Amino acid sequence: MRGETVAHMIKRLRKAKGWSQPRLAAEMCRAAGLPPESLTRQDVYRYEAGKRTPRDWLPALALALGEPLAEFEAALAPQAAQPATVADFLPEGDPLAPLKIRQGRRVGMVDVTDLAGRIHGLRLADDVMAGGDLIAPALRELRSAVKLYREGAHTGEIGRALLAQIGELAQIAGWIAADAGQQDEAERIYRLGLSAAQQAEDVTGVGNLSGSLAYMWANNGQAEKAVELARAGLSDDAPPKARALHWDRVAWAHTQAAQGKEAIRALGEAREALTEDHGDNPPFLYWVSQDELTVMEARVYTELHRPLRAVPILTEVLARYDATRARELALYLSWLAVAYVDANEPEEAAATAQRVISMSADVASDRTAERIKVVLDRLRDYDNVPEVRAVLDSAA
Template sequence: MSGNMGANIRRERMQRGWSQARLAREICRVAEVQCEPVGRQEVSRWETGKRTPREWLPFIAAALGVPVDVLTTPQAPAEPALPTLADYLPTDDPLAPLGARTGRRIGMEQVGDLQRRVHGLRLADDVLAGGDLIRPALRELRSAVKLYREASHSEEVGRELLRQIGELGQIAGWIASDAGQHSEAEQIYRLGLSAAKQAEDHTLAGNLAGSLAYQLSNTGGEVEGIKLARAALDGAGTDAPAKARALYLDRVAWAHTKAGQVQPAIRALGEASEAMSQDSPGNESPPYLYWVDSGELQVMESRVYTELRRPLRAVPLLRDVLSRYDATHTRELALYLSWLAVALCDANEPEEAVAVAERVISLSADVASERTAARVRIMLARLEEFHDVPGVSALFGDAR
């Protein structure tokens, strides 16, 4: 019964667009108590069936505005169950050992070497584009998979090696996607997801699944992108680090945005911000999330509002982000400026949009990124609506 009750509580909460922290506050309000007895983690335990609400049940029902029996009566699913991350694993097992392991014995030293190379590749992606990095990334991935399948190692070493293959799969998949090799990227993401699941690293699996969901959302697979982004968030679990949950919620927001679903997108943005507010020095996140901070959440928020054609919200956010953005990150700078140019078009400010677009074209001229090239095409298509404005025709000549 507790499992059904937990599912009912979660369903009612999600229908209202509330976070677990919001529900905890509402329960404390109707119970007229301080919020210490009930917090987000307690709500999470109820929803996952780890704990039964018992004396809190009437207050939960009152907070949600439903009778108690709505929470205690098993409900037939209204629609097919959402997919889980297991649905996205490769059909075969690309990480299966090649028979008996007869290769050299490896230990944590070799895993540490791989970890440093993976992080080096991640840092390189901050300043270089996918077209520049795709070959070394694929070489590293093939080498790491071969090492795992052929070398002899302990169970602990094998698990850590799988974790590094998962991290390498995420960054290599991202690089392949940036280079426009979307089919290759999807295979890499799925391989990394398999490694993360075998290593039982749910946070890493969520990062890989969310990365693939982001690609699907951007390449015509909006419905599948929403499903996978949600599966990534659910698979990571409520115990995932705050930064991870914030990132996965941002990807949910983007997936809904690309599908044209305004309210779910804005709701997910709010939940991402709330998750990020729970980050603290004692709440340790994996090193690969070093780049996730409040500024990155602001970037996603501004992009969502641009896509939803709400320039009055998008333009100030983008200008604020760009005023302090690292100029060495050329690709990202060009991408974010392209969204500003589009938002300025929506705000009927074509003269400013042309000035920003000129900078985008200049920055992206030598960047081997299909994402950047696609954004330039979108930006120019929007500016074409203002072909009578002085400067626009000159811009198109430069772009050609």
């Protein structure tokens, strides 16, 4: 397929044969005349994820998959440029450098556990409250955690555990700041968290933070940079549910960059990762579910102007969505309203838009406010329809 990367080519041909990744690894070893352990499923996964280039294995790939070697070489040619890494997005210097003379108290695992509990409480609060309500306590917690790490006396093990928690705290604090409309502050917080997670060697945290920052960039007109960061943060060492969430954010970045095929591929990766989940996940992934992935799929289809795919999916999922999560429900309904506009159903779009406006009235969220503007702007194409006119006049 013209313009296809070698990563996509390997995966497409493997699936066409009905092979698993371990099977392809075994077939490649056989084709190369090497022992079976010379290549593993993890190697094949990295090739397909674009994390590693199979240059030395190209002849064996061609033989195993029955494809001309020249085709693989042609697919490999555009990949000469070095992909970005998460390190390219870290802040200058080290804002987490411990003080040379530490005057703080001795820090132990009980402090790490207490911090983890407060972080989870902040996440649960974010489920039912908006960024404008939570930004102040979130920033207080983050400043306190950084102070504890920099000034406290702790062992290397405790220090790494603290850094991992600071990374997780920075992710939810950055999310809250973005929801409050403080985009610059959110970016600084996310970068701080990336630095902490990198130093803690927490690949799951790095993925969550890079995906969150990429998500914000994608929504702020920086889609190409978002794609670069989101893909840089991918790791096959993260648990399946974390990979599913990250692939969802990769899909969104590609969508905003008008790269529909890549977005659909990423959605497929997210679904595949979630099927591998066995429940052993960090606490912050409690909200990731098949329904959440389905909502993202529908949002992608909406942005790609495919309402016949988006409307049925959103209608079904939102009918059973938790009504206490008013902000998320209003946001997701906003995409349903836009999908109805694209489907030439202005009356349904107007009714859904009114629900979004009513639900958002007491929600201090910059994201819902921006989505209402998008919905109203799209409705103006049908301002001669009485139901639409009523919504537009009421909003004005």
